[in-house]
Amino acid sequence: MAGSKCQPANLLTGLVFLADWLQQLTIGIVLGSVYALIALGYTMVYGVLRLINFAHGDVYMLGAFFGYFAANALRTAEHPSLWRAAAVFLIAMGLCALVGMTIERFAYRPLRQAPRLTALITAIGVSFLLEYGGQLVFGADPKSFPDVIETKPVVEWEYKGSFLIITNTQVVIVVVAFALMLLLRFIVLHTKIGKAMRAVAQDREAAALMGVNTDAVISFTFALGSALAAAGGILISLYQPSIDPLMGVLPGLKAFVAAVLGGIGNIPGAVLGGLLMGLAETFVIANTLWLPPILMRLGMAKESASGVDISNYADAIAFLILIVVLLVRPSGLLGSVQREKV
């Protein structure tokens, strides 16, 4: 993490380490906006089907791979340009939309009438299929994602010995992620298919009785969520350019947690949850002065040249936050309490 060179900033001494603190904020928002993009897919599919699509994180992985092949084919590293970058996104998003629709059609639709647990277990199966099928097809070794945009700093600021560096890549990630979220918001709230999605989410049978082709709407929902995940996969690869077939496991899990944190089925909730997960993860690493001594005493962390390495605990603490939030608000931050149907 960027803050490891200097003293870890503490919120209380934040003014002294203002630059460092802003640096953590930047990284947190970058990670969080990608988690948010993935979380939207979980929450939308849950909304229409009440299904946790555990294969969603792997669709994100496929998005990164499709982007990798598209970027290589278009030789973006040699000839970076805006339209090539856009093409990489559109190709990967389109292919992932097809993958998502295919998964829904062949893995989940035949189980529409089956108990929910059956579909859930199938989702886990599809996830394994994509992960290990991916190893078979792409190879298990990490691949280096080609440059799509030339990374350079847009903000460089030193303040009392700590640094804030924001790169154009980070800006692109946040801008693209939020542009896509606004697009999604527009689709859901202001288009006919969006209205049908909301109707299916609220009452699938009643929607069918209105003349809504519910299968088509569910299929469209998978396409939309998968395309967003693909965008997330490419965005993260611009930032951490090493991709492998298991790269979707942890971000997928965190995005799922983000969706639950925000209130699953709730679209703004997924965005909020994603951002909170990204920020929590980043700040946990940077700001827990009290943690390293405890971990060392417990023999759970070792001191190295760069200080005490606690980054492995960041995920554990992020999940701890989830548990605490859910203890207080079981339906998530923005989730509504399920009313008893009368």
Add this chain to the structure above:
Amino acid sequence: MLEISRLDVYYGVIRALHSVSLHVGKGEIVTLIGANGAGKSTTLRTVSGLLRPLAGEILFEGEDITDMPPHRRVALGIVQVPEGRRVFPQMSVGENLDLGAYARKDKAGIKQDLERVFSLFPILAERRKQAAGTLSGGQQQMLAIGRALMARPRLLLMDEPSLGLAPLIVKDIFHVIAEIRKQGVTVLLVEQNAHMALSIADRGYVLETGRVTLSGPAKELMANEEVKKAYLGG
């Protein structure tokens, strides 16, 4: 208009309908009466396509629609007002009505029908922006009917429209059903309130444990001793 013959419907291994046959003529109000669990709603849900029969046939204006998915039946003009109203609670009244017209593309006609619904139920015009879940039960039933009318139905399937409503509102609803028929819509009405249903219907069918046990003109059914004893409270 609607011709159902020898319909068998199962819920898993439980048989809900035994060879049910009935027909509805153009412009009629036909009612299905019977006790709880007699198969009234099941019949209606099979006509709208929410349930698939194991055997039997459904013809709508001569066309076999037995295996047609519900959304295509709506496009043909078969529209159901579901039991328990089932409005979309988090959407506004206006959005609910828009969804009723989901299968249609004739903008002018949709606008005209919206006016018609608002003149039938002025309260819906007043509450147009309000979330449907916050309406009272009677208002939700009006919205459910209005929403169905937005599909410009030719055959309106109504499942227990009086369920859970105050007697005064029930009267209003039945008045509206008569009005809808006057405008040329055929109605197949399922009701527990047999007295109300038969007083408005042209013909009726009595269902008992998944079988049609009696049928005929509504007036005759009302005069029938067994019907009186079982469904009309004396």
